[in-house]
Amino acid sequence: MLPSLAYRMVRTVDARLLWKFSYNFGFKGMLSVQRFKRELKKGKVFPPFLYVSIINSCNLRCQGCWVDVAAPQAMISFEDLNRLVVNAKKHGNTFFGILGGEPFMHPDLIRLLEAHPDCYFQIFTNGHFITDEVAAKLRRAGNATVLISIEGREIASDIRRGRKRVLNHTVNGLQACIRNRIITGVATSVCQSNFEELVREEWVDELIQWGVHYAWFHTYRPVGPDPRPELALTPEQVLAVRRFGVEMRNRKSIGFVDAYWDDKGNALCPAAVGISHHISPWGDIEPCPIIQFANESITDNDGDIYKTMTESRLLEDFRKSAAKATRGCIVLERPALLKEIVERNGAHDTTARKQAIAELEAMESRNSQYNLGNEIPEKHWLYRFAKKYWFFGFGAYT
Numbered sequence: 001m002l003p004s005l006a007y008r009m010v011r012t013v014d015a016r017l018l019w020k021f022s023y024n025f026g027f028k029g030m031l032s033v034q035r036f037k038r039e040l041k042k043g044k045v046f047p048p049f050l051y052v053s054i055i056n057s058c059n060l061r062c063q064g065c066w067v068d069v070a071a072p073q074a075m076i077s078f079e080d081l082n083r084l085v086v087n088a089k090k091h092g093n094t095f096f097g098i099l100g101g102e103p104f105m106h107p108d109l110i111r112l113l114e115a116h117p118d119c120y121f122q123i124f125t126n127g128h129f130i131t132d133e134v135a136a137k138l139r140r141a142g143n144a145t146v147l148i149s150i151e152g153r154e155i156a157s158d159i160r161r162g163r164k165r166v167l168n169h170t171v172n173g174l175q176a177c178i179r180n181r182i183i184t185g186v187a188t189s190v191c192q193s194n195f196e197e198l199v200r201e202e203w204v205d206e207l208i209q210w211g212v213h214y215a216w217f218h219t220y221r222p223v224g225p226d227p228r229p230e231l232a233l234t235p236e237q238v239l240a241v242r243r244f245g246v247e248m249r250n251r252k253s254i255g256f257v258d259a260y261w262d263d264k265g266n267a268l269c270p271a272a273v274g275i276s277h278h279i280s281p282w283g284d285i286e287p288c289p290i291i292q293f294a295n296e297s298i299t300d301n302d303g304d305i306y307k308t309m310t311e312s313r314l315l316e317d318f319r320k321s322a323a324k325a326t327r328g329c330i331v332l333e334r335p336a337l338l339k340e341i342v343e344r345n346g347a348h349d350t351t352a353r354k355q356a357i358a359e360l361e362a363m364e365s366r367n368s369q370y371n372l373g374n375e376i377p378e379k380h381w382l383y384r385f386a387k388k389y390w391f392f393g394f395g396a397y398t
């Protein structure tokens, strides 16, 4: 239902912000993926989508969170963030995912957006710090979308996120964004406690009524110091989440993002195919947010992130070994293999708690998005087209 989504976007988003989204993210993002493909042929892997956790602190205490949110505060300085973006831009990147902790606790977040009007940022947030004043600043910057996490209705949210009235505060932030005509998404880590409530059409209709423009359903990954395996989805539920996304993006006037399947419904891992890697609040360069091991930092090579990433033996070994082992998530399916990769590369634990190896050892192998023989292809022509050309295995699985 893209025409009705387009109509809704034109009516509810600031025209300047729509232009920035279309040009900085849509057009330039597409060029950066094309460049990534060309570089791949020369054996260089520099992800067009870098995800940067800019701060470890957070006001919430979510079940299963792998970030050391209660550890002494660590954040990437404005100077380092700026240098990272400048260097990545030189190599064609224009998109940056901003994570935390809670990114709005970083004092220089807006300054970073303003310093790079030619880029596009996606901010993963719980929404609690977004007042009308903050939303107005985001609107002025013009080059960011907020992706606000909602983990269930009132009761489920409070339990999942360790505070009272969490949903209320989140919805206040969300409404401030909508009022200020910002492109606004809702992200959910689907797990046992919110599956019934949120993987349903009524919830999507409610998001549309609120004015939300896109939804992103992740599936819960039991990792970190308190993994809560009882919250993990069964293979049937993961398949149901995929089927639901394909169906909703075909029928509803809302965008639906997923990052684990290509146009034909084949599973993939964004880190194994090299389209995305992660930077921790301490500046460590990690394969993905839940793999908290690294050998390199954003300050290596005088801040030349391109050189550091393209020459990283750990990242290269990770990508090759992960893609050879599974099209799904190596962390969930093969934690012992991940431990081997980490150890043979001498990678260090990037957490504050310094127990990441013990956590890997304690993990049991479980299912992930890979479900051979049950692939669900995209139904909508535009998603099929976009995924076919800009989001696929990039030869990693051949």
Ligand code: SF4
Binding pocket: 221, 268, 269, 270, 271, 272, 287, 288, 289, 290, 291, 328, 329, 330, 331, 332
């Ligand atoms: S390793 Fe797992 S969590 Fe990390 S990017 Fe791949 S599929 Fe996602």
